[in-house]
Amino acid sequence: MRTTLRIFPAADFESVAAALFQAAGTPGPEARRVAQSLVRSSLAGHDSHGVLRIPEYLRFINEGTVSPGAAIEVRRTSDTTAVVDCGQNFGAVGASRAIETGIEIARAHRTACVTTLRCSHVGRLGEYVETAARSDLIAIATCNSPIGGHFVLPWGGREGRLATNPLAYAIPSAGDPIVADFSTSVAPEGKVRVHHNQDKPLPLGWIVDADGHPSTDTNKFYGPPRGGILPLGGSAGHKGFALGLLVDILGCALNGISSTDPDTLGNGVCFLVVDPAAFCPVDTFRQEVARTIAYMKSSAPAPGFDEVLVPGEIEFRTMRRREEEGIPIDEPTWQAIEEHADRLGVSLEELTREE
Amino acid sequence: MRTTLRIFPAADFESVAAALFQAAGTPGPEARRVAQSLVRSSLAGHDSHGVLRIPEYLRFINEGTVSPGAAIEVRRTSDTTAVVDCGQNFGAVGASRAIETGIEIARAHRTACVTTLRCSHVGRLGEYVETAARSDLIAIATCNSPIGGHFVLPWGGREGRLATNPLAYAIPSAGDPIVADFSTSVAPEGKVRVHHNQDKPLPLGWIVDADGHPSTDTNKFYGPPRGGILPLGGSAGHKGFALGLLVDILGCALNGISSTDPDTLGNGVCFLVVDPAAFCPVDTFRQEVARTIAYMKSSAPAPGFDEVLVPGEIEFRTMRRREEEGIPIDEPTWQAIEEHADRLGVSLEELTREE
Numbered sequence: 267m268r269t270t271l272r273i274f275p276a277a278d279f280e281s282v283a284a285a286l287f288q289a290a291g292t293p294g295p296e297a298r299r300v301a302q303s304l305v306r307s308s309l310a311g312h313d314s315h316g317v318l319r320i321p322e323y324l325r326f327i328n329e330g331t332v333s334p335g336a337a338i339e340v341r342r343t344s345d346t347t348a349v350v351d352c353g354q355n356f357g358a359v360g361a362s363r364a365i366e367t368g369i370e371i372a373r374a375h376r377t378a379c380v381t382t383l384r385c386s387h388v389g390r391l392g393e394y395v396e397t398a399a400r401s402d403l404i405a406i407a408t409c410n411s412p413i414g415g416h417f418v419l420p421w422g423g424r425e426g427r428l429a430t431n432p433l434a435y436a437i438p439s440a441g442d443p444i445v446a447d448f449s450t451s452v453a454p455e456g457k458v459r460v461h462h463n464q465d466k467p468l469p470l471g472w473i474v475d476a477d478g479h480p481s482t483d484t485n486k487f488y489g490p491p492r493g494g495i496l497p498l499g500g501s502a503g504h505k506g507f508a509l510g511l512l513v514d515i516l517g518c519a520l521n522g523i524s525s526t527d528p529d530t531l532g533n534g535v536c537f538l539v540v541d542p543a544a545f546c547p548v549d550t551f552r553q554e555v556a557r558t559i560a561y562m563k564s565s566a567p568a569p570g571f572d573e574v575l576v577p578g579e580i581e582f583r584t585m586r587r588r589e590e591e592g593i594p595i596d597e598p599t600w601q602a603i604e605e606h607a608d609r610l611g612v613s614l615e616e617l618t619r620e621e
Numbered sequence: 622m623r624t625t626l627r628i629f630p631a632a633d634f635e636s637v638a639a640a641l642f643q644a645a646g647t648p649g650p651e652a653r654r655v656a657q658s659l660v661r662s663s664l665a666g667h668d669s670h671g672v673l674r675i676p677e678y679l680r681f682i683n684e685g686t687v688s689p690g691a692a693i694e695v696r697r698t699s700d701t702t703a704v705v706d707c708g709q710n711f712g713a714v715g716a717s718r719a720i721e722t723g724i725e726i727a728r729a730h731r732t733a734c735v736t737t738l739r740c741s742h743v744g745r746l747g748e749y750v751e752t753a754a755r756s757d758l759i760a761i762a763t764c765n766s767p768i769g770g771h772f773v774l775p776w777g778g779r780e781g782r783l784a785t786n787p788l789a790y791a792i793p794s795a796g797d798p799i800v801a802d803f804s805t806s807v808a809p810e811g812k813v814r815v816h817h818n819q820d821k822p823l824p825l826g827w828i829v830d831a832d833g834h835p836s837t838d839t840n841k842f843y844g845p846p847r848g849g850i851l852p853l854g855g856s857a858g859h860k861g862f863a864l865g866l867l868v869d870i871l872g873c874a875l876n877g878i879s880s881t882d883p884d885t886l887g888n889g890v891c892f893l894v895v896d897p898a899a900f901c902p903v904d905t906f907r908q909e910v911a912r913t914i915a916y917m918k919s920s921a922p923a924p925g926f927d928e929v930l931v932p933g934e935i936e937f938r939t940m941r942r943r944e945e946e947g948i949p950i951d952e953p954t955w956q957a958i959e960e961h962a963d964r965l966g967v968s969l970e971e972l973t974r975e976e
Binding site: 423523544551 | 698699700701702704730731732733734736759761774775776777778779780781782783790792799801803805807808824826829832833834853854855856857859860861862863866867869870871873874875876877878879880881893895896897899900901902905906909910912913916917918919920921922923924926928929930931932
């Protein structure tokens with residue numbers, strides 16, 4: 267089945283999303299911020315975290331799971347630490363505020379650790395660490411989710427105990443920064459869902475059934491009874507489990523709360539920020555990172571590969587292409603956007619010029 | 622082939638190692654520190670980083686690659702950061718000083734980042750982060766190696782560009798801390814060597830030959846021509862590569878040096894330390910971590926497993942057993958120790974009571 271795609275310029279998607287979020291009660295600057303976040307994910311090629319989420323985010327507002335305009339409270343708990351209570355405002359609004367706080371602290375004190383409370387879906391974690399790298403800082407981010415998303419098995423277990431708990435980092439370089447962003451499971455649930463929706467078998471090693479036996483059948487994961495997604499690492503899955511557990515603890519226990527508590531809502535983000543200027547001149551650091559990147563890329567390619575790509579490189583390439591060519595969207599999602607626009611009295615014609 | 626094993630109490634190994642290192646010119650307290658580090662690794666069951674390294678470390682002294690008693694310079698580069706120049710003293714001496722510096726900084730300022738220069742083989746990275754966790758702090762550690770150890774392939778490449786670059790972290794809990802410590806490759810080179818020495822095939826997915834084709838033959842890795850060890854992650858090896866690259870950058874570029882420079886010596890360690898008391902009362906944190914551990918362990922076991930173990934748990938069990946039963950050592954290594962003892966005029970009889 268081939269899905270019809272429409273293509274619009276990034277700027278149009280930003281206008282559409284901002285107008286819709288604003289019409290649904292979001293203050294203008296916040297509506298624009300969330301729109302930018304979704305568009306940036308689409309530009310980077312991460313469609314699953316991109317503009318296709320516009321209808322979902324509008325539904326969150328309707329359902330009251332996101333509170334547009336909610337006050338965000340930044341509690342500086344020491345010289346170098348802060349807790350950002352996002353009040354269930356949009357995740358992009360809360361997480362942006364958290365990384366900005368981390369950047370401010372790291373500029374003043376060289377290292378920072380900032381956590382979030384009541385932060386809604388943050389989207390692509392890489393976006394926030396990239397912001398820090400563009401401010402000449404190294405940032406590491408972790409993001410957990412509460413019990414409803416615990417699809418990922420602990421190593422040696424067959425019942426889900428962790429979310430796909432992504433880890434991201436960004437590092438300034440002489441050119442584009444390095445931006446890594448990946449789940450600590452072998453694959454994110456979204457990719458399992460794509461196979462499920464397309465009725466395609468999964469690669470072996472992604473999931474097990476409820477009894478813990480390997481399967482390629484997405485129905486064995488979704489159940490009932492529900493199976494689980496394996497931690498990153500295959501036969502070394504104890505390493506992926508260790509990473510996922512760290513992400514969970516930095517997301518909840520560090521704030522004195524539990525990811526299994528039904529009152530715990532949203533993503534628990536933790537940003538660690540370090541100023542490389544505390545260790546060497548920032549230009550030296552950028553040059554050494556660029557040299558490291560060049561060394562990685564100097565490896566002859568493995569069979570089936572054209573070249574070595576460092577984390578973030580493919581995203582920057584996609585971004586440059588989509589900035590020229592526009593962002594694709596599937597017809598059902600576009601129709602859902604049109605329905606919301608009708609409901610909210612927003613005219614899409616004035617905001618878009620289909621390419 | 623069954624190797625004969627001797628077994629001695631941990632305290633005897635500590636006395637033997639300390640006496641030998643001291644006889645070889647190491648100041649007493651430093652000799653004792655290095656001995657403790659090796660014995661602790663053996664107690665934890667990590668024999669490859671344990672007392673079997675005693676002859677190797679004595680050889681390092683002879684060869685001049687380790688400088689016992691070398692001054693260690695702690696440069697506080699800001700309120701929250703430090704660079705510890707270990708002067709090619711023993712890695713255990715330098716890395717201990719670095720984590721102690723990180724602990725001191727984090728107690729005063731809540732977060733810390735400490736790197737090392739000219740640090741010799743640090744042994745088991747988990748040891749240092751555990752020290753921080755026993756001081757009620759969260760610590761994350763990374764450790765790279767210069768170009769001579771670049772056995773690990775970048776994702777999409779077939780020429781080694783990274784060492785096995787371990788990552789470790791430790792987190793205080795109500796009981797034993799969580800202590801994770803793992804290479805960011807699918808397996809450390811030491812495990813490949815064990816298979817090689819025993820003439821056993823490797824599991825598929827550990828190495829590729831020089832052309833980048835999967836192999837189970839250790840000769841295809843050691844060559845010539847040399848193959849490579851794959852990054853952690855199997856089909857998601859881009860994630861292991863991203864982790865290994867982060868470890869390399871924190872170990873060298875952050876200090877303004879390059880892991881490909883022939884002048885770069887030893888392990889580049891980076892410690893990130895965070896005081897959880899900046900976020901919630903430390904007892905609350907400990908309880909929440911214990912609750913998280915209990916939740917992980919509440920998962921029914923997967924086929925082939927008896928229970929879920931959190932990182933560090935197997936090591937603490939082995940430690941308790943070996944504290945009772947003693948530490949095993951193979952006959953050839955014991956003979957090498959005896960030869961060094963003869964050479965250095967150290968009487969092993971007075972120091973040991975074989976069990």
